[in-house]
Amino acid sequence: MKKADAAIYLDENRPKQNGKCSVKIRVTFDRKRKYFATGIDLTKDSFEQIFFGKRLKPDQKEIKTKVDYFERKAINVINNLNVFSFDAFIEHFLDQRNTANSVSFAFDKYIDSLKLENRIGTAVSYGCAKNSIEKFKNDLTFAEVTPSFLKKYENWMLTNGNSKTTVGIYIRSLRAIYNLQNIDKSVYPFGNGKNKYTIPTSKNTKKALTVEEIAKIYNYEAEPKSSKEMAKDYWLFLYLCNGMNVKDFCLLKWENIDGNMFSYKRAKTERSQKQSKRISVALKPETLDIIKKWGLPSLDKNAFIFPHLNTKMNAEQKRAKYKQLTKLINKYMKRIATETGIDKNVTTYFARHSFATVLKRSGVKIEMISELLGHSSVDVTESYLDSFENEQIQNETDVLTAGFKKAN
Structure with a gap:
């Protein structure tokens, strides 16, 4: 029967800014290796002195004792497992x-x-x-x-x-x-x-655009098929689709679409809620145009709608793509905002706030907005809602001084 083994290991492949490296316990089984941190960082010279030197200082002895403890614990866990697997080892080692x-x-x-x-x-x-x-x-x-x-x-x-x-x-x-x-x-x-x-x-700094500002973005003419046009269209898609974020946008598949509606689960809350809510989105003609322009047609319902992910990507590669696409959208949206006279640092986050505040200002009940955003409670939704525009506040409060001029 194949036997696993554990050993102390200095991870020199990932040195930290201070020049130190993490001391880890390396567990090897069937030619596969996994590494477990000890919480100790050392330089190469210190590592060799502590674990191979003869005369140790008190602080060096303390470090060696700590690391030796984790090595012994790993060896004991391995010896006590009837059948070794990394999952079983992790469960017992990380107690x-x-x-x-x-x-x-x-x-x-x-x-x-x-x-x-x-x-x-x-x-x-x-x-x-x-x-x-x-x-x-x-x-x-x-x-x-x-x-x-x-x-x-x-x-x-x-x-x-x-x-x-x-x-x-x-x-x-x-x-x-x-x-x-x-x-x-x-x-x-x-x-x-x-x-x-x-x-x-x-x-909470509210980040929302007015309907007039959103119209300026919609009517902005970017060079066809350019990155700027794609950024503009993607931002509008996020806004029109319940203020969804870039990660959920990238994860959309053709199976999510059903007629003139589509539904999805927010990746952000899928683990935190016992029964993750499905968010329903009404597909507008403008939304469908964006899908037609930038989407990848496929007969496979499990295929991604937009061309940014593929099934061979691991989690870290997907995260890098979300960050890259968010950065691109934000870069060009800031330029578009400047060129259209919008004095705000427009980012993808504005799409979500703007979706919520535009509906609120139109008289839609907060309960409905909360449902469309996929929030766990109305309280969470209220933190997203921006105050009314200053101009509207000024108009609504003019009644307070309406009688002053008459009195004069």
């Missing part, structure tokens, strides 16, 4: 941690699980949070995550130019990792009130 364990290791463990589920975007986001925390405090343990520490970390990020939005994202990621640990609730640092840390929230 719950306590307050004495490394925050970086817990992040790596969760990021590995996200990648196994092809949730690449979320994995990248958690990786950014982990890197930020490591810059502030290397070798952080959960026991050190206190309200005082969190406040100091927040101030450090703000001092270094991070926005409140970024601060909130990174600390919410840390909170999510903390919540996965089996830690005494009496020392839980997050929350409201005395001796708790409250994660800051940024003001």
Whole structure:
């Protein structure tokens, strides 16, 4: 019977900006290898000194003890499995941690699980949070995550130019990792009130266009078949199709279309909701024209409508395509906005906000808008809704001073 083995490994193929490399446990079985982070980063010289040198300093001994623990644990898991598989190994090796364990290791463990589920975007986001925390405090343990520490970390990020939005994202990621640990609730640092840390929230900057501004974009004439024309058409498609995002746009297949309607599930909420909602979209003549112009006709109902993905792409390649296409659309939409006199930094995100606010201003009930956007609640929808245009506010509030002139 083939036997798996585990060994300590320095990942020199992916050095970090500070010149250090991740120390990992390499598990080999049937000529296949998988790597598991230990939360320890070392230079090549330090690695060789710690694991092959004779005289170690106290801090070096501590590092060696930590890494040796993970190697022994991997070997024990392998020996205790009647039949080895990587799935079984992962289930036993990546078990719950306590307050004495490394925050970086817990992040790596969760990021590995996200990648196994092809949730690449979320994995990248958690990786950014982990890197930020490591810059502030290397070798952080959960026991050190206190309200005082969190406040100091927040101030450090703000001092270094991070926005409140970024601060909130990174600390919410840390909170999510903390919540996965089996830690005494009496020392839980997050929350409201005395001796708790409250994660800051940024003001929601509404990004919506008026109907008149959208008309300017629609009537803008770009060079036929150019990237600018494609960007304009794609942006209008996102707007007309319930403010869908670029990822869902790329994932659309011919099977989604049924007559003058199509339906789809938002990739963003497919995992977070017990029963992911199908969003229904009314196909307008303008939408059908865009499909006819840029789509790839196919008799295969499972084929993608637009020519940006293929079945051979892995999750990371698909994510790269979403980012590339979003960047292209935003680049040309900003140019179109400037050329048409729209004094706003128009991006794909404007399409979603604009869809919601145009319907609201037309008298459509928020409940219906919420359904069309695929939101989990009306409260979420309200955060998307922009205030009425300043001009409309001015007109509506003129009644407050209507009697002043008569009195004079």
